[in-house]
Amino acid sequence: MxxxxxxxxxxxxxxxxxxxxxxxxxxxxxxxxxxxxxxxxxxxxxxxxxxxxxxxxxxxxxxxxxxxxxxxxxxxxxxxxxxxxxxxxxxxxxxxxxxxxxxxxxxxxxxxxxxxxxxxxxxxxxxxxxxxxxxxxxxxxxxxxxxxxxxxxxxxxxxxxxxxxxxxxxxxxxxxxxxxxxxxxxxxxxxxxxxxxNPTGPVVAFSGGMEWHDHEQLFERLDQIKRRIPSMVLMTTAMNKGADAIAAAWASSRDVKLVRMMLERRHGNKAGFLRNDRIASLRPVEAVVCEGSGVQIDFARKMRTAGVPLHVFRRNEQAPMQPARSRRA
Structure with a gap:
């Protein structure tokens, strides 16, 4: 050292x-x-x-x-x-x-x-x-x-x-x-x-499952989107681990405004689906979804119904999880 x-x-x-x-x-x-x-x-x-x-x-x-x-x-x-x-x-x-x-x-x-x-x-x-x-x-x-x-x-x-x-x-x-x-x-x-x-700019919506480890493929795709939409605002479904946390880390590293659309828990089991409605109502210009639960399925359906270009990542398409070792890029 x-x-x-x-x-x-x-x-x-x-x-x-x-x-x-x-x-x-x-x-x-x-x-x-x-x-x-x-x-x-x-x-x-x-x-x-x-x-x-x-x-x-x-x-x-x-x-x-x-x-x-x-x-x-x-x-x-x-x-x-x-x-x-x-x-x-x-x-x-x-x-x-x-x-x-x-x-x-x-x-x-x-x-x-x-x-x-x-x-x-x-x-x-x-x-x-x-x-x-x-x-x-x-x-x-x-x-x-x-x-x-x-x-x-x-x-x-x-x-x-x-x-x-x-x-x-x-x-x-x-x-x-x-x-x-x-x-x-x-x-x-x-x-x-x-x-x-209240950041201004085109909204790119993001929702992903809690069990997600491959950040490199998400960083690469979000980088591609940012090159096309430099003034983008990233809006996530605000999960604290998994794909949403990776997207939040990307936004921080790229100096992109991040909006975390939180659940309104008073709505009970409907909260996640109502949150998807709120995000869709903001007319995102693109959306990214990573396979997760029924909430992500509903998110993808609503984005498609609204005519939003959608990038879909499936859980089995991730790179193998790396061993728990420190490594330098």
Whole structure:
């Protein structure tokens, strides 16, 4: 196992081995300094803190995951490496969620401040600091999500299995400059949230059985679809294992918007079939179905009835399941 004297050496080694233009651009786009000042808590003072170096962050993620597999490879502990690595990736996911929660709280406070304008200097300082807190946490969450997705890809390469998170005003009528900035920031943040929760683009529907292991054939077919429909939104039937989990991992690795159409369990045994109706009503442009249960049979029938081009994968057409060993792509 290679040892590095410092992060720079590790970063150079990483760049030589793995990082490609797309990965580097993803890190550079996520580790952005919105301001030279940063504020990480309501009570803390603003500080001049930089974001981590993108190349060093990428190297650290690679080294962290790969070292775990290298240490356990060809030993009696090898089968447990994947579980530990999954925990590392999931830690990035959970920390990102916690940061997002703090950002939401700060944005709520910012909204309250914007709506209750006060011309005092104390108000102006609080407004400015709260906005800086929002921006800082937003940037940290984006960087953490970037590392989570990269770690998930290393996990996939090492194990041959995709990572899945489940095992998730004033007397004057004019506004001050800081007031406008705060309002604009909230508007931009709300627009971004709306896009995240209501993505636009052609819908590609996906449904698959819980017992599915061959991710390569699904990745290949979804890649083909994305080449034809670059702005696609992938909509799955939201199973937490099997084919749907593979499709979700593909969407994460390809930066494709994913919509998980959950069951409305109050409908009992009809819930899966009613969910198929909801997906069909959204007029998907293409659909993929992997053999599973009667729900998948109904999904395929409804897609065909609606005239949606359908890609069908049968369970016995999967590649043989690989032994439970770590392997590099």
């Amino acid at each position: 290679t040892k590095y004297s410092n992060f720079d050496d590790m970063g150079r080694a990483f760049n030589e081995r793995r990082v490609d233009t797309e990965t580097r651009q993803t890190y550079e786009g996520s580790f952005i300094e919105a301001s030279e000042m940063a504020k990480l808590s309501i009570v803390g003072e603003a500080e001049k803190l930089e974001m981590p170096d993108p190349d060093q962050a990428a190297a650290a993620v690679e080294q962290m995951l790969s070292t775990m597999f290298d240490v356990f490879r060809d030993t009696r502990m090898e089968e447990f490496a994947a579980d530990l690595a999954w925990g590392f990736v999931n830690s990035f996911h959970m920390v990102a969620k916690r940061i997002e929660g703090r950002e939401d709280d700060a944005a709520k406070k910012l909204g309250d401040l914007v709506r209750s304008y006060d011309p005092s200097e104390i108000y102006a300082v609080e407004l400015e600091e709260t906005q800086l807190l929002c921006q800082t946490l937003e940037g940290c969450a984006e960087a953490m999500r970037c590392m989570r997705d990269h770690a998930g890809e290393v996990y996939r390469i090492e194990t041959g299995r995709p990572f899945s998170t489940v095992r998730g005003s004033r007397v004057s009528s004019k506004l001050t400059a800081s007031m406008i900035d705060g309002a604009d920031y909230l508007a931009a943040r709300a627009a971004k949230k709306r896009e995240e929760h």
